[in-house]
Amino acid sequence: MxxxxxxxxxxxxxxxxxxxxxxxxxxxESYYDDIDFNRSAWFDKSNLLYQDILENSLGKLICEIGCGRAGILDTKQIDPNNYSGCDFSSSLIELNKTKYPTANFKTITDPKKFPFEDEKFDIVFSVFVLEHVVRPHLFLNELIRVVKPGGKIIILCPDxxxxxxxxxxxxxxxxxxxxxxxxxxxxxxxxxxxxxxxxxxxxxxxxxxxxxxxxxxxxxxxxxxxxxxxxxxxxxxxxxTHKEEISNELNNLGAKPLEIKSDLKDFAKLKRWIYLVHEVN
Structure with a gap:
């Protein structure tokens, strides 16, 4: 068992x-309908971690890996021209393109490689995605590949x-x-x-x-x-998911961990979530 x-x-x-x-x-194929439960979290001011991702993303060229329905854009605080997102469902990506035609949506065709060029983004983030990844080490390496030097990687997932x-x-x-x-x-x-x-x-x-x-x-x-x-x-x-394992792997790949504010740490601990922010060297 x-x-x-x-x-x-x-x-x-x-x-x-x-x-x-x-x-x-x-x-x-109805998978994304079944899991579309975190869209409202972007509007919840009490959800400190979603709000921190939103604040980090303002005015930046950002990319969301495993974007789903791109709920962060629904807040109207992010310029779609500065947003890229990718996911496996081509039908979902087409719906996103219709809703936000100036954003850059891509379908993932190879789980080992994101459909974006090297060193493109200021911020790359994933929200409750890493736990579904069969090759986490390759996923983390791809996060680093598409971030500009000095850019940030943000990961939120269950602990x-x-x-x-x-x-x-x-x-x-x-x-x-x-x-x-x-x-x-x-x-x-x-x-x-x-x-x-x-x-x-x-x-x-x-x-x-x-x-x-x-x-x-x-x-x-x-x-x-x-x-x-x-x-x-x-x-x-x-x-x-293992916090130290993820952070250590990112650090070994060239993305150093950044200190998280105490209130964010406490919130993540309360929720039994992992919240990591790393800066690419």
């Missing part, structure tokens, strides 16, 4: 997972290692929480859910990732629940 691989050390299995995920997204859990992990043979299974009379599966979710999986993550801040692992869920259970947000997450 606990089936994990390393994007670094298991290239053949990683290739197979990437192919399976591509088929999943192609088959589920799965901090939680010692990932939302795509199957905990039992049936979907649902342990409490839901108890209420439905599925006592054995409820017990299995508790044991895996509160004991075995946290122990496994800690053992596998305790040194990831020094030596990258990029642990992937090789059997996310999106292949078996009804869709809900993040059941397709594959990368067990």
């Amino acid at each position: 606990i089936k994990y691989i390393s994007a670094i050390n298991d290239p053949v299995l990683t290739d197979a997972l990437e192919e399976k995920m591509a088929k999943f997204y192609k088959k589920n 799965y290692f901090g939680r010692l859990s990932i939302s795509s992990q199957k905990l039992g043979k049936l979907p649902g929480t342990g409490t839901q299974k108890l209420n439905n009379g599925n006592y054995i599966d409820a017990f299995r859910t508790v044991i895996y979710g509160r004991v075995l999986l946290p122990m496994f993550f800690y053992w596998k990732l305790r040194n990831a801040g020094r030596k990258s692992v990029f642990l992937l869920n090789n059997d996310p629940s999106c292949f078996s259970f009804p869709f809900s947000p993040d059941v397709d997450a594959v990368y067990v």
